[in-house]
Amino acid sequence: NAGVMQNPRHLVRRRGQEARLRCSPMKGHSHVYWYRQLPEEGLKFMVYLQKENIIDESGMPKERFSAEFPKEGPSILRIQQVVRGDSAAYFCASSPGGWNQPQHFGDGTRLSIL
Amino acid sequence: DQQVKQNSPSLSVQEGRISILNCDYTNSMFDYFLWYKKYPAEGPTFLISISSIKDKNEDGRFTVFLNKSAKHLSLHIVPSQPGDSAVYFCAASAGNAGNMLTFGGGTRLMVKP
Numbered sequence: 001n002a003g004v005m006q007n008p009r010h011l012v013r014r015r016g017q018e019a020r021l022r023c024s025p026m027k028g029h030s031h032v033y034w035y036r037q038l039p040e041e042g043l044k045f046m047v048y049l050q051k052e053n054i055i056d057e058s059g060m061p062k063e064r065f066s067a068e069f070p071k072e073g074p075s076i077l078r079i080q081q082v083v084r085g086d087s088a089a090y091f092c093a094s095s096p097g098g099w100n101q102p103q104h105f106g107d108g109t110r111l112s113i114l
Numbered sequence: 115d116q117q118v119k120q121n122s123p124s125l126s127v128q129e130g131r132i133s134i135l136n137c138d139y140t141n142s143m144f145d146y147f148l149w150y151k152k153y154p155a156e157g158p159t160f161l162i163s164i165s166s167i168k169d170k171n172e173d174g175r176f177t178v179f180l181n182k183s184a185k186h187l188s189l190h191i192v193p194s195q196p197g198d199s200a201v202y203f204c205a206a207s208a209g210n211a212g213n214m215l216t217f218g219g220g221t222r223l224m225v226k227p
Contacts, residue, residue, distance in 0.1 A: 004157070033214060042118075042203060042217040043158070056214060089158050099209045100146050100165050105157035 003027070004106035006073075006092050012112045013082050018084060021077040021109045025094030032075045033066060033093045033103055043091060050097070079111075087113045117141045118206050120218035127225050129194070133191040135221050137204035140185060144206040148215070149178060152201045158170045163200075194225045 003026035013019050025032050031050055035043040046053055048056040049069040060067070064082075069075040089110050093103035119138045127133045135149075145166040150158035164171040164178045164187070171178050177190045191198055201222050205215040 031213075033216075035215070042219040043205075043215070045214045045216065048214050058122075093215075095213070099213070100163070101213070102148055102160045102163055103213075103215060104160055105150075107155070107157045108178075110155075 004092060004094050004104055006090075006106035007111050008109060010110050010112070012114060016081050019079040019082050019086070019111055021033050021079075021090050021092075021111070022074045022093075023077070023092030023106060024074040025092075026104055029094035029096050029104075031095045031097045032069050033079050033095075034075075035090065035091045035093065037086060037089045037108075039088075042084065046077075082111075084113050087111055093101045116219075117144075118204060118216050118218040119184070120202075120221045121205060122221050123219070124222040124224070127194045127223065129196055129225055129227050130193045131181050133189075133194045133198065133225065135189040135191075135204075135223065137187050137189075137218050138185060139187075139216075141165050141206070141208065141216070142185070143208040144216075145209050146207045146213070147180060147187050148152075148205045148207075149176075150203045150205060151198075152220070158196055158203060176184060191223075196225050196227050199223055199225050 005024040034046040045059040047067045064080045089108045091108045093105045095101045095103045148163040149161045152158045180187045201220045204218045207213045
């Protein structure tokens with residue numbers, strides 16, 4: 001999984017706090033995707049971004065969750081007022097864009113809510 | 115509504131034999147299919163993919179077969195090695211939907227020495 005960098009690898013928050021997850025895509029990749037994996041489940045799409053634009057956020061919960069991919073710096077997935085159900089592994093993937101280009105994943109951030 | 119399904123949660127194979135992992139989908143708009151391998155505490159690693167204009171793609175020990183009429187794809191690993199033991203996910207995307215991936219639930223492959 002070299003190339004897509006996610007940090008932190010582990011994040012512990014108390015209920016009501018904010019969680020910020022960061023993702024730096026592979027060099028040359030301008031398309032970023034966020035996925036969430038709940039325990040014993042497959043990965044579920046959350047949001048698709050290109051630089052400074054949200055392309056598709058159909059998988060994002062309507063409240064408390066937001067994402068950005070600024071012109072400079074990493075993509076950020078922000079979860080406000082976290083609840084126990086937000087505990088999951090959050091994976092970021094990147095691709096160069098275009099049809100039939102595989103997405104490459106980072107090693108994820110494991111979020112635990114106390 | 116699971117659009118991509120992997121009906122076998124686990125598979126056990128002897129080293130040197132063939133591993134066959136299966137995946138079914140329901141959305142006829144899917145036109146690109148991928149297999150990923152995942153170890154615990156790591157992200158999915160891309161293995162092999164196939165577009166809907168093909169029915170077979172091969173890369174070393176890995177071959178993916180696509181049967182569009184049956185909406186079914188499979189991953190063959192020959193010969194299987196102990197290092198192949200991992201969870202395998204199939205995924206699908208529709209080019210006109212932004213290429214976001216829809217994943218199956220995964221199959222845990224155990225290759226016994």
